[in-house]
Amino acid sequence: MTAFGGLVLTNKGRNLQAKAQTGVALAFTRYAIGDGLLNGSSISELNTLKNERLSLEINKLKVLPGGQAIVGTILSNQTVTSGFYFREIGLFAQDPQLGEILYCYGNAGNNGEYIPAGSAGSPDLIEKTIDLIALTGNASNVSAVINNSLVFETPEGAQQKADSAESTAKAHADQIFITLDEEVTSHKADGVSHITAQERTDWNAKETPDGARKKVEQTNFKVYKSGKDSNGIFTTVEYKRQDDTLAIKSVLSGGTSPNYTTRTITYYGLNGTTVEKTTIRTLTYDADGVLISEV
Numbered sequence: 001m002t003a004f005g006g007l008v009l010t011n012k013g014r015n016l017q018a019k020a021q022t023g024v025a026l027a028f029t030r031y032a033i034g035d036g037l038l039n040g041s042s043i044s045e046l047n048t049l050k051n052e053r054l055s056l057e058i059n060k061l062k063v064l065p066g067g068q069a070i071v072g073t074i075l076s077n078q079t080v081t082s083g084f085y086f087r088e089i090g091l092f093a094q095d096p097q098l099g100e101i102l103y104c105y106g107n108a109g110n111n112g113e114y115i116p117a118g119s120a121g122s123p124d125l126i127e128k129t130i131d132l133i134a135l136t137g138n139a140s141n142v143s144a145v146i147n148n149s150l151v152f153e154t155p156e157g158a159q160q161k162a163d164s165a166e167s168t169a170k171a172h173a174d175q176i177f178i179t180l181d182e183e184v185t186s187h188k189a190d191g192v193s194h195i196t197a198q199e200r201t202d203w204n205a206k207e208t209p210d211g212a213r214k215k216v217e218q219t220n221f222k223v224y225k226s227g228k229d230s231n232g233i234f235t236t237v238e239y240k241r242q243d244d245t246l247a248i249k250s251v252l253s254g255g256t257s258p259n260y261t262t263r264t265i266t267y268y269g270l271n272g273t274t275v276e277k278t279t280i281r282t283l284t285y286d287a288d289g290v291l292i293s294e295v
Contacts, residue, residue, distance in 0.1 A: 003113070004089065004106035007132060008043045013103035016095050020139035027094045028103065028144040031056040031073045031130070035084040038107050046090075047102055053084050057147040060131065069142055072131040077118030087112030091134060104134060125234075127223040221247055231258045245272030259285050263294060 009017065020026040036050020060072030071091060086108070093103040116124040136142050221241065225234035239248040246268050255261035260283060267277040284293040 003108035003111040005108075007089070007091065007104040007106040007134075009104050009135065010046055010102050011044045012047065012095065012098065012101040013093065014044075016093055016101060016103065017135065017137050017139070019096070020141075021137055023140060024096060025094075025141040025143060026136055026139040027142075028058060028061070028071055028134070029092045029094050029100055030058060030145065031071075032090050032092065033075065033086055034088045034090075035086070035112065036088050036107075037109065043105050043107070046105055049088050049090050049102075049105070050107075051088075052090075054080070056130075058144045059147060061142070061144040061146060063136070063142050064133070067135060067137045067139075068133050069136045070131050071134050071144060072129060075115075075126070075128040075130055077115050077122075077124070077126045079119055080115060080117050081119050083114060083116040085112035086115050089130075089132075091132065121228060123226070125225045127225070129220055129223075131220065229257045233258050233260075235260070241270075241272075245270065247272070255283075259283075259289055 016024075016026065032049050032052045032055050034049040034052040034054075036052075038050065041050070054075070056073040056075060058071060058073055060070065062070040064070060075086075088105070088107045090105045091103050092100050095101045115126060116122070118125050221239035222244070224238045224240065225236070226238070227235035229235060233252070235252040237250045238246060239250075241247050248268070249266045251264045251266075252260040253262045253264065263281045263283060265279045265281065266275055267279075268274060269276050281294045283291060284295075286292050
């Protein structure tokens with residue numbers, strides 16, 4: 001999203017934010033993306049996108065300190081019948097007097113990304129998570145119209161995983177400091193005033209807090225599906241990092257579609273090729289064919 005250089009509040013968005021400072025609810029309603037060019041238009045005067053191509057439902061909202069909020073959505077080309085360049089994006093909100101308004105807007109111009117058609121069984125299936133930081137000021141009531149049925153993750157589940165990953169990273173970093181402190185104490189007890197070359201190598205190989213945080217930050221995956229069967233189920237899902245290296249692959253097998261009996265999940269190292277872990281889960285269904293367990 002760096003091609004957009006940040007989103008800009010429209011005049012109506014700025015007015016709504018001013019109302020929010022007096023206690024009016026600031027409710028985000030949806031995203032929209034398009035392929036329009038500004039051609040000299042002023043962003044502050046816009047009420048709609050120049051040429052809207054897709055309306056996207058919100059799937060995440062997290063209010064941050066400092067008058068900001070993370071608002072997320074998922075961009076999928078499954079319903080796109082004709083490819084286009086993703087040049088513009090807008091976040092909409094509900095104004096109590098005007099109805100839905102374009103709250104903020106960004107345009108990448110000639111740096112837009114091409115989104116291919118993904119309908120009618122096209123192999124070019126693209127799904128991207130989009131998280132933008134919106135300015136909310138001192139608004140006391142910030143909300144969003146959230147679709148909890150989106151395929152990949154509910155806001156509650158995504159937030160729980162993000163919080164868990166952050167907690168794990170911090171705990172891991174704290175444990176590193178404890179281990180290092182114990183090693184230093186032991187080293188001093190030996191009366192040695194310097195470290196050996198091997199000790200330096202072992203020290204440098206340890207995880208750092210920055211490294212742990214980097215791994216957490218790389219959980220904003222791109223999602224690619226393939227192997228669509230006769231029932232419309234994709235049997236392979238790949239999760240890729242922002243640098244396009246493969247992070248996780250999930251493969252359905254066994255049984256008969258749509259009731260596959262096995263999910264194999266493979267986790268890859270930062271190079272995208274080294275397998276770090278493989279997990280095999282057994283899928284169980286009830287009499288109506290509804291998935292009831294995955295263990």
